[in-house]
Amino acid sequence: MSINWFKYSSPQTFFPLAGRLASWFGALALVACGAGLYIGFFVAPTDAQQGESYRIIFIHVPAAWMSMFLYLVMAFWAGLGLAFNTRLSGMMASALAPTGALFTFVALWTGSLWGKPTWGTWWVWDARLTSELILLFLYFGFMALQAAIDDPRRADKAGAVLALVGVVNIPIIYFSVKWWNTLHQGASVSLTKAPTMAATMFAGMIVMAFGFWFYSIAAALMRARCIMLERERASDWAVEYAKGSA
Amino acid sequence: MIAALRCVIHRDLLLAARRSSDVLTVLLFFVIVVSLFPLGIGPEPALLRTIAPGVVWVAALLAAMLALNRMFASDHADGTLEQMLLGATPLGMTVAAKVLAHWLISGLPLVLISPVLALQFDFPQELLGVLALSLALGTPVLSLIGAIGAALTLGLRGGGALLSLLVLPLYVPVLIIGAGAAEAAASGLGGQAQLLLLGAMLVFAGAFAPWAAAVALRISVE
Numbered sequence: 001m002s003i004n005w006f007k008y009s010s011p012q013t014f015f016p017l018a019g020r021l022a023s024w025f026g027a028l029a030l031v032a033c034g035a036g037l038y039i040g041f042f043v044a045p046t047d048a049q050q051g052e053s054y055r056i057i058f059i060h061v062p063a064a065w066m067s068m069f070l071y072l073v074m075a076f077w078a079g080l081g082l083a084f085n086t087r088l089s090g091m092m093a094s095a096l097a098p099t100g101a102l103f104t105f106v107a108l109w110t111g112s113l114w115g116k117p118t119w120g121t122w123w124v125w126d127a128r129l130t131s132e133l134i135l136l137f138l139y140f141g142f143m144a145l146q147a148a149i150d151d152p153r154r155a156d157k158a159g160a161v162l163a164l165v166g167v168v169n170i171p172i173i174y175f176s177v178k179w180w181n182t183l184h185q186g187a188s189v190s191l192t193k194a195p196t197m198a199a200t201m202f203a204g205m206i207v208m209a210f211g212f213w214f215y216s217i218a219a220a221l222m223r224a225r226c227i228m229l230e231r232e233r234a235s236d237w238a239v240e241y242a243k244g245s246a
Numbered sequence: 247m248i249a250a251l252r253c254v255i256h257r258d259l260l261l262a263a264r265r266s267s268d269v270l271t272v273l274l275f276f277v278i279v280v281s282l283f284p285l286g287i288g289p290e291p292a293l294l295r296t297i298a299p300g301v302v303w304v305a306a307l308l309a310a311m312l313a314l315n316r317m318f319a320s321d322h323a324d325g326t327l328e329q330m331l332l333g334a335t336p337l338g339m340t341v342a343a344k345v346l347a348h349w350l351i352s353g354l355p356l357v358l359i360s361p362v363l364a365l366q367f368d369f370p371q372e373l374l375g376v377l378a379l380s381l382a383l384g385t386p387v388l389s390l391i392g393a394i395g396a397a398l399t400l401g402l403r404g405g406g407a408l409l410s411l412l413v414l415p416l417y418v419p420v421l422i423i424g425a426g427a428a429e430a431a432a433s434g435l436g437g438q439a440q441l442l443l444l445g446a447m448l449v450f451a452g453a454f455a456p457w458a459a460a461v462a463l464r465i466s467v468e
Contacts, residue, residue: 130418134418137415138416148399158462161462162394162412165394166416
């Protein structure tokens with residue numbers, strides 16, 4: 001039996017599926033974020049060195065993960081759109097960008113809130129902070145380029161080239177800690193060795209990461225639905241949907 | 247193919263020679279921006295000596311960006327670009343030739359004048375070579391990356407400001423390592439590591455950026 005990989009690559013078939021998936025992932029996000037925050041604030045012990053202020057990592061670290069991961073996902077969809085010339089891929093890429101920018105901003109914001117009590121400063125020009133700031137600029141550049149182009153097909157393709165070029169930045173972020181190794185501590189969690197933190201702290205962070213993940217999926221799908229309706233407003237199914245929901 | 251590429255380079259250089267004010271504007275912008283820093287920060291020689299590489303590099307970055315708009319714009323306006331897209335020469339190679347010509351016009355003058363500006367900052371004379379070499383390796387990378395941005399924003403409204411938003415974040419690693427070369431040399435560490443990294447970036451960008459810019463040009467013109 002052969003699988004039709006492109007079944008859901010047309011807006012008409014994907015639109016209802018995206019609606020169902022978005023509500024499911026939205027509900028999952030609420031549950032996971034609620035559980036993660038509960039673990040983070042009530043179950044996880046106070047840190048011996050940093051006191052209570054460390055608890056911001058339950059938002060900071062998952063947000064930083066998502067900010068980088070979402071850029072990769074965005075570039076993946078953008079590349080797919082360039083390779084297969086599918087309309088939906090470009091829509092997914094532009095739907096992901098604002099969520100990615102949001103998480104990048106949250107990571108920077110919470111990081112500076114954590115830095116003040118711990119490092120004694122809101123901001124340092126450390127390699128990782130700087131790279132995260134550049135990532136935010138890359139998201140802004142992607143969105144600004146798409147906003148400046150009126151033709152959606154050209155906007156998708158131009159954005160795709162920019163996203164793929166920007167992907168070069170992701171490994172720089174990752175390796176910058178090792179290359180320049182300044183104030184920011186090395187990664188506390190890695191796949192190759194046991195985490196250097198208490199199990200409950202780790203659990204809280206992972207649950208929050210899943211919560212942010214589900215939120216990103218839900219938010220991106222909702223945004224993709226809006227983009228689909230806007231771009232396909234001339235087609236029958238979109239008109240029918242608009243009539244039905246009016 | 248070589249003849250076609252030589253023709254592209256020769257044509258761009260000739261055009262620049264006939265409109266030499268364009269070239270001089272970029273160069274004067276570079277000189278003025280660098281001269282503004284002592285006025286804003288204060289004439290303390292020790293301070294100026296430490297910030298010299300960074301100031302020269304930031305100014306070179308801004309000047310290089312100022313010239314980017316023109317890389318494809320006039321060819322796009324008079325239809326030459328479409329002929330290049332249709333031509334038998336691979337578009338990536340044509341773009342590489344145009345980038346080279348663009349660098350010779352807008353990048354090389356900055357490299358040549360940078361030692362004079364660094365002297366104004368009381369930068370040690372024996373390190374002027376490192377600074378100029380770092381710029382000589384780094385500014386072509388700026389032109390190569392900038393070509394992608396210039397191709398993407400071709401014919402868009404608000405092109406200049408948008409171009410800087412797209413391109414400046416991508417310039418950051420070049421800036422860090424480029425300015426780091428002269429700084430490392432000044433602190434006695436020697437700038438070889440940074441210069442080698444800049445060389446690696448140049449090779450990498452030289453191999454891939456023209457093709458990315460070619461794809462972007464096709465998207466913008468279609």
